[in-house]
Amino acid sequence: MTQELDFDAVIRQRIRGLRLARGWSLDSLAARCFISPSSLSRIETGHRRIALDQLVPIARALGTTLDALVESAEDEDVVIRPEPEHAKGLTTWLLSREGALNGVTVAKMLITPERETSQPQVHPGREWFTVLSGTVSLQLGERTILVEPGHAAEFSTMVPHAIGAHGGPVEILTIFDHDGDRAHLHGPAAASDKSGGSLGGKTDRD
Incomplete structure (x- = not known):
């Protein structure tokens, strides 16, 4: 359960981070994905459960894909160990x-x-x-x-x-x-x- 909550937090951070990177307010993104600003705010802050039917329009509005928004980074080895x-x-x-x-x-x-x-x-x-x-x-x-x-x-x-x-x-x-x-x-x-x-x-x- 804790792992699921942690992954939800990553998705919320991605939504907020992509929104801020584009310089958009909550109202701006909400208008683009047809979700109310209050609902979007609750999604970002963790006060509302993330639903799949909300993630699809959010991902599209942010210019990314659903797969990219929900992909796990836990298994990725970020360290490159070059061999000469x-x-x-x-x-x-x-x-x-x-x-x-x-x-x-x-x-x-x-x-x-x-x-x-x-x-x-x-x-x-x-x-x-x-x-x-x-x-x-x-x-x-x-x-x-x-x-x-x-x-x-x-x-x-x-x-x-x-x-x-x-x-x-x-x-x-x-x-x-x-x-x-x-x-x-x-x-x-x-x-x-x-x-x-x-x-x-x-x-x-x-």
């Missing part, structure tokens, strides 16, 4: 789950001078990284740009690009979109790297 993936001169930790964050992949990379120079890659989209330590050598078309710790780089990946370490190990935090993930982490070149070859696909995202 090694290739010559490159160690990668994936910091996001597959399909998360609207299709983008977040990764931390440690690049050392032992990493073999790869051919610059081209693919649709944009990429972003920030330097945590060391100095990155970013090859972007005909230019070579040094990116220092605390600085970030964002660029169109339709420009031939490759990332390397300048003068010592470098650690970066990077974000790939879907095309970047496929090109650098899951493309044919990346697969061959895991077999012992040079890091082609991963190399550049470097």
Whole structure:
């Protein structure tokens, strides 16, 4: 019974939180879901039992779904425990789950001078990284740009690009979109790297 009451409290918090996030008063949301403001207030404060026939219009008015409004978060493991993936001169930790964050992949990379120079890659989209330590050598078309710790780089990946370490190990935090993930982490070149070859696909995202 206590667990059921706790879950009801979560649903009430979601309703109130979504309403406030949209800047709506009780009257505004009540008008949108055809429930009286007093009834909606009692639902939010726990003074009225939540009925399914009320949740459906409330969810629709808030721009969400009934499933999202009532889903349990108890079983979700929110901690990501990345395992390092090694290739010559490159160690990668994936910091996001597959399909998360609207299709983008977040990764931390440690690049050392032992990493073999790869051919610059081209693919649709944009990429972003920030330097945590060391100095990155970013090859972007005909230019070579040094990116220092605390600085970030964002660029169109339709420009031939490759990332390397300048003068010592470098650690970066990077974000790939879907095309970047496929090109650098899951493309044919990346697969061959895991077999012992040079890091082609991963190399550049470097």
